[in-house]
Structure formats: C-alpha cells, structure tokens
Amino acid sequence: GQNIDQPTEMTATEGAIVQINCTYQTSGFNGLFWYQQHAGEAPTFLSYNVLDGLEEKGRFSSFLSRSKGYSYLLLKELQMKDSASYLCAVRDLTGANNLFFGTGTRLTVIP
Amino acid sequence: EPEVTQTPSHQVTQMGQEVILRCVPISNHLYFYWYRQILGQKVEFLVSFYNNEISEKSEIFDDQFSVERPDGSNFTLKIRSTKLEDSAMYFCASSVGGGKNIQYFGAGTRLSVL
Numbered sequence: 001g002q003n004i005d006q007p008t009e010m011t012a013t014e015g016a017i018v019q020i021n022c023t024y025q026t027s028g029f030n031g032l033f034w035y036q037q038h039a040g041e042a043p044t045f046l047s048y049n050v051l052d053g054l055e056e057k058g059r060f061s062s063f064l065s066r067s068k069g070y071s072y073l074l075l076k077e078l079q080m081k082d083s084a085s086y087l088c089a090v091r092d093l094t095g096a097n098n099l100f101f102g103t104g105t106r107l108t109v110i111p
Numbered sequence: 112e113p114e115v116t117q118t119p120s121h122q123v124t125q126m127g128q129e130v131i132l133r134c135v136p137i138s139n140h141l142y143f144y145w146y147r148q149i150l151g152q153k154v155e156f157l158v159s160f161y162n163n164e165i166s167e168k169s170e171i172f173d174d175q176f177s178v179e180r181p182d183g184s185n186f187t188l189k190i191r192s193t194k195l196e197d198s199a200m201y202f203c204a205s206s207v208g209g210g211k212n213i214q215y216f217g218a219g220t221r222l223s224v225l
Contacts, residue, residue: 103153
C-alpha cells in the first residue's frame with residue numbers, strides 16, 4: 001500500500017521562504033511529483049524527482065531522499081498568488097503510472 | 112499550450128441516474144487517467160487506460176464505472192447508477208509516456224448527485 005503524509009496547513013509571509021515536507025511509504029517507488037492546486041481548479045505540475053537530490057526550477061525547488069522516504073518543496077520569494085494547496089504524489093512500481101496523492105498542504109501567504 | 116479539456120464543468124444528477132463525463136486528452140498523449148476528489152479530501156486514483164484498455168483500476172472503480180475511448184480524441188467516464196457518495200470533482204489526466212511521464216490534469220467536472 002501507499003502512505004503519504006504532509007502537513008495540513010501552513011502560513012508564510014510574502015517575500016519569505018517556505019518548505020513543505022512530505023514523507024511516504026510505498027510498496028515500490030518510481031518517482032515523486034509536486035502539484036499546485038488552487039481552490040476549485042486542476043492540479044498543476046510543479047516538479048518531479050526520481051533520484052536523490054535537489055531539483056531547482058525558478059522560485060521552486062524540490063528535494064528527494066529515497067532512503068528516508070522524504071521530500072520537500074521549497075518556495076522562495078513568496079507571492080500572494082502562491083496561496084494554494086501543494087500536493088505530494090508518488091508513483092509506485094506496481095501501478096500503471098498512476099499517482100497516489102497525499103492530502104495536500106494548504107499554504108496561505110499573508111502580506 | 113496544449114491542455115486537457117473536460118466537459119461539462121458541473122453536472123447535477125438524481126441518484127440512480129447514469130452520467131457520462133467527457134475528456135479530450137492532449138493530442139499526442141498515450142496514457143489516460145481518471146481521478147476523483149471528494150470535497151476537502153485528497154485526490155484519489157480511479158483508473159488508467161492505455162492502448163485501448165484499462166491498465167489498472169482502484170477499489171473505487173467498481174462495476175458501476177466504465178471508461179471508453181470512443182474515437183481518436185475523446186475519453187469518457189460513465190457512472191451507471193449514481194449514488195450520493197459519488198458527488199465529487201472528477202479529474203481527467205493524460206501523459207505522453209516515457210521516464211518522467213508527467214500527468215497533466217483537466218479543470219475537472221464537479222458532479223453533484225441529489
């Protein structure tokens with residue numbers, strides 16, 4: 001089975017840096033994805049990690065440690081529009097590429 | 112930029128009725144998926160589809176559900192006899208395949224069963 005844990009809610013200040021953690025336990029591992037989801041909208045792809053280390057893409061970075069079953073999403077220079085839910089999703093080896101999502105972390109950016 | 116298109120955006124139906132949710136995946140994609148998200152809960156996998164057949168389905172995807180790719184562009188999810196607990200947002204996604212195989216999601220259909 002799959003178990004994916006994320007904090008439910010976080011609050012951060014505009015211009016700051018925030019780190020959203022995700023831990024997972026899966027029967028196999030074939031990649032970890034981060035998606036952004038604004039209320040009532042579709043999840044939007046942010047990042048993908050399959051090897052250990054940091055992937056950087058503009059203001060967003062994602063880190064993976066497979067041995068620890070741990071990932072984080074780092075958002076820098078926060079903007080008000082970054083207020084959204086951030087979904088951690090794992091693809092396991094037993095699935096036909098389907099994703100298993102955590103409950104998501106609702107981030108609120110305040111002025 | 113290509114996107115996954117879903118119709119309708121909102122579907123209201125009576126319990127026991129059949130509904131068909133429609134999706135047009137990105138044109139060069141080969142893998143198609145349906146997920147659902149009950150209000151306030153996590154996104155849950157329903158079914159994946161490749162090469163005109165189901166690749167995998169979850170426990171949620173019981174005999175009341177079916178998927179079809181009736182032509183070269185559409186991908187549909189049918190719920191034969193809707194229940195109150197089927198009320199959710201249903202997302203279609205597609206991916207091209209390969210190593211990353213990133214899934215791109217449509218805007219969703221909100222299904223309300225009364």
